[in-house]
Amino acid sequence: MLSILQSVWKMMLHAFRERVTVQYPDEKPVLAPRYRGRIILSRDPDGLERCVACYLCAAACPVDCIALQADETVDGRRYPSFFRINFSRCIFCGYCEEACPTYAIQLTPDYEMSEYKRPSLVYEKKDLLISGTGKYPGYWYYKVAGAAVKGKDKGDGLEEEPPVDVRSLMP
Amino acid sequence: MAKILIENREYEVEDGQNLLQACLSHGFNIPYFCWHPAMHSAGACRQCAVKVFKDENDTRGRIVMSCVMPVAKGMRVSIDDPEAKAFRENVIEWLMSNHPHDCPVCDEGGECHLQDMTQMTGHVYRRFRFKKRTYKNQYLGPLVNHEMNRCIQCYRCVRFYRGYAGGRDLDAFASRNRVYFGRSEDGVLESPFSGNLVEVCPTGVFTDKTLKSHFARKWDLQTAPSVCVHCGVGCNIIPGERYGELRRVSNRYNGEVNGYFLCDRGRFGYEFVNSPQRVKEALLKTADGVQEVSKEEALRLASHMIGMGGKVMAVGSPRATVETNFALRTLAGAENFYSGFSRHEARLASLIVEVMEKGPARSPSLKEVRSADAVLVLGEDVTNTAPILALALRQAAKNGPLKTAMKLGIPFWDDMAIKTATQGKKGPFYAAAPYATDDDDAAVKTFHGPPVEIARFAAAIARELNPSLPIVDGHSEETASLAREVAQALLEAERPLVVSGTGSGSEAVIQAAANVAWALCARGKKAGLTMVMPECDSLGAALIDSKGLDEAFAAAAEGEFDTLVIAENDIFRRMETEDAENFLASFSHVIVIDHVINDTVKAAHITLPGASFAESTGTLINFEGRAQKFFQVFVSAGAQQASWRWLKDMMDSTGLKLQKWESLDDVTSDAAAVIPAFEKITRAAPKHGFRIAGQKIPRQTHRRSGRTAVEADKTVYESKPTEDEDTPFSFSMEGFQGQPPSPLIARFWAPGWNSVQSVTKYQEYAGGPLRGGDPGLRLIEPKVAGAPFFKAVPISFKARKYGWLLVPMPRLFGSEELSVFSPPLASLQAKPFIGIAEEDAERLEVEEGDEIAVRANGKSFGLPAIFVPGLTRGVAAVPLLPGMAMLTLPAWGVLTRAKRRAA
Incomplete structure (x- = not known):
């Protein structure tokens, strides 16, 4: 009998607690920036695509919902000629973001992606690519990679010596 | 065999082997870079350190480089010793201090030996805080890409390119930590084996440029064991497909054939499969031009043509599979089937078959070629007709000096010491060709002359070996003494080898070459006789039928034939244009099955799209007489199917010659039953019903990506993988994940070993045959009682005035x-x-x-x-x-x- 009264008392106290239910969609929840929602592809600080089409996101994806094809521009930059995420399969695990060596693929706190038709959940590169750097503003892959691209020749990168003079006989 | 202790457990190892190879053979993982099973030890990278203890009481031990340490009886070795481990980790840390952060844009990533070895040593965190060394790259041609920053200075590339393959235009430049591997100036790599740098290089300095143009990672490639179709050697290859396109060809180790290497024609010729010149749909020639028709319509028309009651002639091809040629023979009947050789080719091919079937000389495998200790090449420009045979001959040429060096007590695997001891000396390798060839630099002496003179030169050698053979007069003293020298060298050798073939286009040369080999056999030598044939199934086609197209032309001219069926043969390459046109015109209907649009396809009334080697399964017979099966890699988007299947469908729809062929194996079995030479052919590889633990073998890796996204732009419903009725492989990642039998190895991969170096894990011992024996089945063995010698000696060549x-x-x-x-x-x-x-x-x-x-x-x-x-x-x-x-x-x-x- 006592325990029942205790329970009733506790429940009554709850009625005066702060409300946690959010009146979605009239009211939007506040999510952490690292919330794993809609996936985007970001750009380097110079505005060019960050993705170098290394296929690591596709390999890491446990549901195999990422497909892409690598290509190279005349400037020597690798980029995906197509990049497709099938969000009807995606489980938003974030492994792709973890695998990405260039911070190109990022998960965002946007989750409002519902569609009436499954094919509409297939996002191509044009749907994924945003115009900014996303969560990692300063990162610039080609500055730290050894590969030469237009505008960054061998030895121009961060922490790089100028190219070796092969014909030098100096000890 | 010696017993050594590895981690205090006893193991049997081969005497005189190096410790690294011995440990790898027993399944231990020791990181290494400069050691290569075909090129042996250099001791350049300092990576394979292990600890060796003097005896049971030795507790300190000493660190040695296992690749240059011969095993000795009772040796105590520790790989996991903390000091040795720390040493290896430090070495890789030094190597990595200059290695760029390139892996995402590096084509080697995912199949990189450097990645694997770094993981293996446990070096995961960079401590080096200084600048990285950089290099300028070079343009090395359309096949190989150069990215010198990634180099770890293991010297494998120059050791392969110069030492193993005899190239001259790639070298090591500069000094100290600036060592550079490249050409003296930008330019196309000259060696026909340059593509092997891609696999030899343990990191991404040399990568496949054709793969780069349509890049996919190793784990995404759908692969199956295949056989190269670009010459008669029959090298084993692994073609890789992604998104319905063939992306690259890599080597499939077969110790009896190509070993670790491929030529550039074989490695990069695959792009014809993706060519816009491919026949993708059935084509019908009408008055309004050529139009595409459906498969059913094409078959209806074709079977109508065949089934009308007129006589049918079938022309096969030396580049078609045994099964396709046999299906044609079944369709038209043996008397109306022609293998598709030109008149001249047919004469040469039937002569070679005669020599191989009746003679006492064995046609050696390439492994045996590599171990030959005296070689005579007659009339063949081997580098251009059978490149990998030329590479094998180069190794054979080193065997003489190697023997001398080994007498000094140098083990055969101590590459640097051997090189110092031999000083580039050449073994008894003699080459005779109409002009200076790329093989000449490996030869001690060469002979140049027109084919008849080569035949006469060979006849003089044969006469030296066997006095009952006719005398060859009229030779200069120089030629006569060279002939004596060659005869002497061949007699002194244990395993002499004579190489000839169709390259010179001369029957006299082939006969003379056979005479030399047979004379050696008669003198009690185990002489080998290699007859080079130009196409992937030349020997197979010749074994079915050796009537030339001239006979087909003559038979057609009699006018009894109604329909002509040609499979995978451009007869305009083998007949005079006018003859070919007249030949085709003598039929009311011409049906052609082929891969690419050529003149014959253009002349056909109906063209059926034939599947290329990557899209079909079949058996090929290389010039050694080895039957090898290749397996379908991918399903093409077009209407292509194997030529034999088109023929079966045609026969079935006429209703006259219903074939009970449900899978390829039924055709192969029928061919084996009907043609005596093919009796054993069905044993070349396991049949389609083969399963391991009830499972098929997957063509896709367990790491394959994109399954639910690849087709999502067309449909979000994932389609069922195609059923494969012809092979024990599945078109999916599901199936048996362990090591399949050697003819069914679809890729080389082992846990921790993502690169091609993982082949060691598939071998009986490191560098040895694949487990269960190397794939392929020899069909022709030499006869004990020899055939009579060819007695004719051609008259000598006289230059004519006009x-x-x-x-x-x-x-x-x-x-x-x-x-x-x-x-x-x-x-x-x-x-x-x-x-x-x-x-x-x-x-x-x-x-x-x-x-x-x-x-x-x-x-x-x-x-x-x-x-x-x-x-x-x-x-x-x-x-x-x-x-x-x-x-x-x-x-x-x-x-x-x-x-x-x-x-």
């Missing part, structure tokens, strides 16, 4: 029918020319590059003159290149200076 002897000059890039459709190889192809001796320039009043009017076989054409070293005066070399008129060579012709254009 006539010129035109000899064939096969080219690596351009002479093979399918690889010319590969754009990177087409870009390396020479432009048509005519080769003359420099001494003849005066006679013709031309300078190099001037146009020469050539008249031969009733045709005339103008070609620029190129001086070819080694050509005899009065002999001209005709390169076999696309755009050249079809000529039956050798032939007599007339060369004159083309009239200068009016100024």
